[in-house]
Amino acid sequence: MTAYEDLMTFTRTTEALAQVSGRLGWDQETVMPRGAAEQRSEENAALEGVLHQRRTDPRIADWLAAIDETSLDEVGRAQVRLIRRDHERSIRVPEALATAIARTVSKGHLIWAEARADDNFAAFAPILTEILALRREEAAALAAGGDLYDALLDTYEPGAKAADLDAMFGALRPRLVSLREAVLSRPELPGLATSFDEKGQMKLARLLARTFGYDFTRGRVDKAVHPFSSGSGDDVRITTRTVPLDPFNCLYSTVHEVGHGCYEQNIDAAYRLTPVGQGASMGVHESQSRIYENQLGRSRAFTGWLYGQMRDTFGDFGIPDEDTFYGAVNRVRNGYIRTEADELQYNLHVLLRFDLERGLISGDLAVADLEAAWNDRFEADFGFAVDKPSNGVLQDVHWSAGLFGYFPTYSLGNVYAGCLNKALRAAVPELDSQLAQGDTSAATGWLRDTLQRDGGLRTPREIITRAAGQPPTEGPLLDYLEEKFRGLYAL
């Protein structure tokens, strides 16, 4: 065997174990008995230790040194690039630290879920302080003298820099704020006013998953506190949740996670259990989930079809026609929750988190001051006060899982989705007439063939530039949002 073949055999086993770790995470969120939490944290730590040992195995550096990259094809070079990146990052983090992080976030998640249920930030603060300290230690090891936050951000969005994002978000913000103010000055659009049974919501959620091409023979849909997608290749699972008065929460969370899931399911099977066989970054992943959810799922054309499905499932639910339904799906209202926010305000929720977590990582913001800082910033951005921690600082799972540097990839994904949507509309001019029939195949097929099937073959920036025909920029997203919401609110 050549050095490249040895390296790939070793890497396939590592990736298989990483899939097992993902499966444990799914289990913890959906089916794990409550009393198993402490034991599970030992199990997670054991598996994380194995993964860390493999990722830091000195043979990887030897194999990498022995490989003649000019003898490899494009896929081989991409595998080497991703393996080298992962190895070089991993050897900077001591095993004891990696194990401590795994153990602590496993506990932290359970404590967060309880604190959130009890609306008690103080119950979460001690473990969050521990998690933050461990992640800062990791960031310092990764950054090797560079910026701590960039080191974490790079975990989720290879090559991204906080300063660049700050500039991009700075350009987004004034046009979003101005559009938001204009919209909120107009009369409210009608919303839903009845209750929707869970069974009907889950039936429609599964129908939507199928409609967007999710393959149930290689995945499943379950309920969890926080919707998520996990796994790669042939075992890609998603979760959703139901709220009786807000079926859109369930339906659009499902379409969102289906976007993530289809990205993984649609990657070329030849790349299975390799670094190329996975989504390229969190930002690219989010571009898929958001374009499925918003540019396709919340379009006038598709909501017209969905309106008929809702009527078939729930009978008359008080919305008289497709146009009113389109307004109900997209109406802009004050709200606390990021995952329930409309497209217009969503990025403002993300920017709040991006700024706060940069403060936490830099040390400018203490965990003890986080709840107050959140509440102050929220009121400043949204014009009204947070009423309880579960509507504020405790609403998201991310920090309990140690995911600092992850939030900005949501807005970056929206920017990417804006660019992709512009290119998709140019490539498939008849798209709306298909969406109006509940047919997403031209859109999802274009995304599959243009970028999904290639997985991590290229860098995030290359992927978007290649698919959109230009480097990522916030303009198309803003143009799309302004056109959509000016139309909805007759501005």
Added chain:
Amino acid sequence: MTAYEDLMTFTRTTEALAQVSGRLGWDQETVMPRGAAEQRSEENAALEGVLHQRRTDPRIADWLAAIDETSLDEVGRAQVRLIRRDHERSIRVPEALATAIARTVSKGHLIWAEARADDNFAAFAPILTEILALRREEAAALAAGGDLYDALLDTYEPGAKAADLDAMFGALRPRLVSLREAVLSRPELPGLATSFDEKGQMKLARLLARTFGYDFTRGRVDKAVHPFSSGSGDDVRITTRTVPLDPFNCLYSTVHEVGHGCYEQNIDAAYRLTPVGQGASMGVHESQSRIYENQLGRSRAFTGWLYGQMRDTFGDFGIPDEDTFYGAVNRVRNGYIRTEADELQYNLHVLLRFDLERGLISGDLAVADLEAAWNDRFEADFGFAVDKPSNGVLQDVHWSAGLFGYFPTYSLGNVYAGCLNKALRAAVPELDSQLAQGDTSAATGWLRDTLQRDGGLRTPREIITRAAGQPPTEGPLLDYLEEKFRGLYAL
């Protein structure tokens, strides 16, 4: 740290990874998407490779050599005994073989499930041939010149020998055959004749689990093709199945698996994630599942209580009184399926498998001849012909999972349960009046305190001898069965 502490730290991590492997098995049987099977076999193989590397790690021998056992307490000595045993067995099996077995049985299981659904043994034979060849190779490595079958049997029942079991089963057989013939010469007892909805069955199954002390905060009950129990410590899950016309299948499968599950849940928490913190052997495990299911669950006293619960759940289901219900629960009829067999005939099903699999392992019986051998032996033992493979050679999951040497531990467990029941009845004379109230606490408490909480602290033979007050022997089981079935059939 001392050598013992180093060894135990290393072992705890291995045991945590073994728990992860068990969780993957549960996932595969209950929730895994069908299309994930091939990828899962890679994941299983990767994890099995890690476990095998750890179990064969040369540091284990160094630590064991450095430990002064006289400085250890009883628990420490038991840990060392179990770790040494596991290490010495593991280093005999090459990693490539261990990995090949994991990969093949993972595939084999899926092929078996399809072959069983299609009633097509020929579709299963090729993979079974592969599995058998791999297990024989493993047996040869383990036996180091000794008996191949004993080497496999020792995996599940440390210290047991096929020749001893053969002698014990030889003593069981004539009295069982004679009792069976006497019973079948009598008029049939009335059985159930209506359909029982799945929801009611699962509700009662969960009630029975609670009644026998199963802790739902550290476990869960799901449906699967084959009932099983998996996991140790704080994450012990069981499965069951429902058949509309036979609620006893669901209810007594549940009580059986609850016996396994409670054994694991009741082990002293101080032993968690160590070799002592698990059931001592499959035979001892089966003694717990069988005493819960049969000597307690199918007793006249307990079925009296269960009759009332059945009436509350299903209304009038055509059984007029407790005595008739007791007869319906215990009636002896011709049947194909081991897991549905009554107490009287159950061991005859096991002896058939014990003899056939000894033939497979010795090479006297070829896989190509297995279906015919099964059918011939079945007709000879039970007096009627197998009608289809799913009622014959394809009915059990075990061989598809490579579990050769496992079946005899079922009958050994029944023998152990007979011994334990005799001692339990002597220790708790008022047992029946409690069972008649649906109160199992004195019985399950005696089992917990007498043997369950100690896990693998002692050898299987020591455990039964200590709890029963005499070495294991078939006499008490036979006495119990003869008294019970003579009463039921007025012999």
